[in-house]
Amino acid sequence: MTTGHSERVRALLTQMTLEEKVAQLVGYWLDQGGTIAAPMQDEMDTTSGTPLAEITRHGIGHFTRVYGTRPVDAAERAAWLVAEQRRLVAETRLGIPAIVHEEILTGLAAWRAATFPTPLAWGAAFDPDLVEEMASLIGASMRELGVHQGLAPVLDVARDPRWGRIDETIGEDPYLVGTVGTAFVRGLQLQGVHATLKHFLGYSGSIGGRNHAPVHAGPREIADVFVPPFEMAIRDGGARSVMNNYADIDGVPVASDPAIFTDLLRGRLGFDGVVVSDYFAVAFLEVMHQVAADRGEAAELALTAGIDVELPTGDAFLEPLVERVRSGRMDEEIVDRSVLRVLTQKEELGLLDPDAFAAEAPAAVDLDTPAHRDVARRLAEESIVLLSHDGALPLVDPRRIAVVGPNGDSAEALQGCYSFANHVLAGYPDHELGFAFPTVADALAAEFPEAEVTTARGCDVEGDDRSGFEEAAAVAAAADVAVVVVGDLAGLFGRGSVGEGNDTESLELPGVQRELVERIVATGTPVVMVAVTGRPYAIGWALDGAGPRPGAVLQAFFPGEEGATAIARLLSGSAAFSGRLPVSLPRSAGAQPYRYLHPTLGGPSSVTSTDPTPARPFGFGLSLAExxxxxxxxxxxxxxxxxxxxxxxxxxxxxxxxxxxxxxxxxxxxxxxxxxxxxxxxxxxxxxxxxxxxxxxxxxxxxxxxxxxxxxxxxxxxxxxxxxxxxxxxxxxxxxxxxxxxxxxxxxxxxxxxxxxxxxxxxxxxx
Incomplete structure (x- = not known):
């Protein structure tokens, strides 16, 4: 880790005007029009219409999501980016290039880039080495495209499955989160790019599992549950960037709390990298938390607390901050502190070297190589959890396979909220996905080439339309086995059943999917139920119910581009089940929040009539071996x-x-x-x-x-x-x-x- 700032960095600071300093502390979001990828994006953005040359006349700290805002050809965009970095070097007074950051939670969020399993699946694999291998591939793709910083991993410890962002977490155990998250950091940074730990601190503890809701966590829970994964990733993984939690803890917005970012993060944990704001978090101090009267006061609160860079734009850290300093209401030394950190990060990344952009951009780029596919498949296979089976597996030479359910023939259903398909292409419904993405129906047809595979949707993920039940039942009744694929569709802010802003009050399968499963089971055809979800649902009825139930139940947490292939291989016996639950499988929403790390009074007892015992506990997973x-x-x-x-x-x-x-x-x-x-x-x-x-x-x-x-x-x-x-x-x-x-x-x-x-x-x- 860096112990100080170099002479080159300090010399740069002495040459900078105030406008040049604050320019290093902000991002500029290109191409964001028409794509909603952050909370309250439409209401918050004030700079996207400003021409790039104008916004960067004093330099710029970050370019926000150059590849991950709309579908662009990667090679063409890389050539544009090299030219733009050269322009910054040649035409701005101090010649300082920009850091480029992207979302990388399920792989690099770029068109045609590999889509890996969601982080909850990383936890289910219990395999840090494989996660490190995946992260190294992601880092290599970033480096090839001129991307320097990835906004991952999420080290929030899962606390409540009703929270829409639960699939972004690794699990409910701090040590599992810490070891797997640290492996991701190591793999990524091995490629010379920086990981960003998020969301510091306590974000997943929001009340009621609601996004951005207040956090009511005591100091012991903060220290013993939420801090350890970050400490491991910083001390053992050498993480170079951290992102803040949007929420407040006991009434104090985290983005304004020096006890979090200065005393704890930099003091006790020894972090010496750069803290970036979650998107619009600085402005939220004014408009959502209402602890600042205007953007200038919000900027002062955030900078003083220890947030160094405002992302994705400069709503608070540009003109409002300049005015605050010039009026004498804020000490410029606080600005200098963050500028030194940002310049040091750019130096670490090699951006200040004279030949940083001497090489031409690659003429062709492959972001989904056989190596990506291989790791994606292995991680998916290791992450899928067998919750129950009555001897129905493996499937032996089935002649007729019915694939039923809303997720049986859907590629989007296999991907998490931060996949490019669900995060960006959802806003471009007519745009092609751009690479091979087999569905469960496709994969079963490939795995059993002699079998006849028929499909029936039955119902949608959400809604109460049962008009497809009879067709689905007929297709199942005519088959030797019915693979019923149910679950979630990930999306943002109401566009989906799970994902950022898609919290839930119920942990029943969305819509009428339970009824569909029960209808298919009633046909008498052997049933394998596959839950492709972003959260654990209360599906105890399918596991231990008194009546007829599926012969086997699989849990797949958004398993990515090779997820369907993994499911098919596991069902055929070509691969062996080894996934384990990284979160407890709930009995009901009314028993939440629940986690296995509870004291005696947190479990079932004679002093309460409510039983929080999960349907399946943390770490559970069956195998066909014993x-x-x-x-x-x-x-x-x-x-x-x-x-x-x-x-x-x-x-x-x-x-x-x-x-x-x-x-x-x-x-x-x-x-x-x-x-x-x-x-x-x-x-x-x-x-x-x-x-x-x-x-x-x-x-x-x-x-x-x-x-x-x-x-x-x-x-x-x-x-x-x-x-x-x-x-x-x-x-x-x-x-x-x-x-x-x-x-x-x-x-x-x-x-x-x-x-x-x-x-x-x-x-x-x-x-």
């Missing part, structure tokens, strides 16, 4: 400031190969504050041939057990810790799953206050 755990060995005693060892033997007791996701859990038996009944310590994907055994060893830093004590200091306390290995958070209780007897490790010594040098990652060896 596994057993044995011989848990655990260090008997360890210092509070040290580490301890745990090892378990896992055996594939079946006749087919499979991959088990071994999860190590712990419980603090007595603590100074209420602690969870189960906490994930570490995990490992373990491939096993039929009958094979492997020993899985975990080296666990005691900092994994840290929490904020009554002083709100992060500590590890002495005492007995109960530890066990299991295939999910409730293995050994109500649901099937391998587990070991629990054993105790005694943490000895004084209370250990956790510091930056304490190790945060569990080391795993498989032998």
């Amino acid at each position: 596994f057993a755990y044995a011989d848990l060995e655990l260090t008997a005693e360890a210092p509070t400031g040290g580490s301890f060892a745990a090892a378990v033997t896992v055996t594939n007791t079946s006749g087919v190969a499979g991959t088990e996701v071994v999860q190590l859990y712990a419980r603090d038996t007595v603590a100074s504050v209420a602690r969870p009944v189960a906490q994930l310590l570490g995990y490992a994907r373990v491939p096993l041939a039929a009958g094979e055994s492997k020993r899985v060893a975990f080296d666990v830093p005691t900092a994994r057990l840290a929490f904020s004590d009554r002083r709100l200091v992060r500590v590890v306390e002495p005492g007995a810790i109960e530890v066990w290995a299991a295939s999910h958070a409730e293995a050994g209780s109500r649901l099937p799953g391998a587990a070991t007897p629990r054993a105790l490790v005694d943490l000895t010594g004084e209370v250990h206050e956790v510091g930056p040098d304490d190790r945060r990652i569990v080391d795993v060896r498989i032998g």
Whole structure:
């Protein structure tokens, strides 16, 4: 990490006028007319109509979404961008190029670029190495096109599945989010581009699961749940950029809070990169939070708090900020602080080098190579979760396959909210997708070439039109097996059933899709239900209901361009199920918010008639193989400031190969504050041939057990810790799953206050 600012950067600052300084602190959004890609975009934008040469006459900090605002040919746009960067160098007084940023949540958001599984699927794969490989491919595409900064990963810990942005999260466990998110940062930045962690801090904790709603989180929840993934990505991943949370915490808008960005982020977490605002977040301090009287005061609040760059435009950080400084109401040194950070970032990215734009843009660009496809397929296969099955799988030589449901023959349904198709092309309905994107029906036809595949939509994702039920039932009745594909359609601000601004009050499948499934099951044809969704729905009726139900149920969190191929391969047995739930599968919306990391009083008990027990717990996922755990060995005693060892033997007791996701859990038996009944310590994907055994060893830093004590200091306390290995958070209780007897490790010594040098990652060896 950078420890200071170079002489070159400091010399540049001394030459700059105030107008040149503030120009470095803003973005300019090209081509945004007609595309709605940010909250209140129409109401907030004040600069998009200004000619580019005029807006950049003093220079510019960022170009906003050069490729990701409308469908453009990547090679042609790259040539334009190189010429534009050269113009900035040649025609502005100080010759400072622009940082180009793009959305990259499911891959580079550009026309014809690879679309990977959504982040909730990354969590379901429990495979940081593969996520790092994916991020490296995304970073290479960015670098080829002259893009320097990606607005990902989202490190918000999932708290409420009613929230529309739940598919952007990695899961409900901070350690899972932290390890997978850190891997994404490493892979991306390996390519010489910068990751942007979002949304700092607590965004996913909004009340009622409503977008932009206030957050009522105590300081302990902030410190112990929301902070750890960011700390890991900063300290272990070296992340160079952070984006703010739109909401307020206990009445204080995060974008105006120096306790968040200066004291916590830069002070305690040691971050020395650049903080960018979420789109229009600075102006929102005036128009939504109403803590600023005008844009100038909003600019002062945000800059003082520690937000360095206003995105996507300069509504507050241009003229209003200049006027604020010139009038004497704001110290110019606060502006200088952020300018130094931005110039240092540009230096790190090589933008200040004399030959930064000497090379010509590529004449041709392939953003969806076989390597992209391969990683997309593998990640999709690893992420799809088998929730139930009665022996119906794998499908063996079916002659007639009915693909029924609104998502069975839809490419858009396989993609998340921030995919280019759903984020941008939805505003261009007549524009081609631009690359191959097989649907589930297409993939099943390819996987079973001798089978007759027929389709029937049955109903839409949303709405109450049942007129297609009879056709769907007839198609299913004539088939050997019916694959019923239900779920979501991702979109923005009311355009879809899930995604940014698409929150829900119910966790039932949207529309009349449950009725469709029940109608198809009633035909008597064997049914495989595939839920392609952006959130976990209350589908316990399909898993454990008293009446007829599907023979198998799969959960696929927006699995991307190779998602349909992955589903088909899993159904045929060409690939093995290994996905695990990164979030609890809810019983009902009324039980929310719920997460597996709860104290005793957060679970079912005799003191309440409400049962929050999920339909399927965190970490759950079936396989066609079966596994057993044995011989848990655990260090008997360890210092509070040290580490301890745990090892378990896992055996594939079946006749087919499979991959088990071994999860190590712990419980603090007595603590100074209420602690969870189960906490994930570490995990490992373990491939096993039929009958094979492997020993899985975990080296666990005691900092994994840290929490904020009554002083709100992060500590590890002495005492007995109960530890066990299991295939999910409730293995050994109500649901099937391998587990070991629990054993105790005694943490000895004084209370250990956790510091930056304490190790945060569990080391795993498989032998």
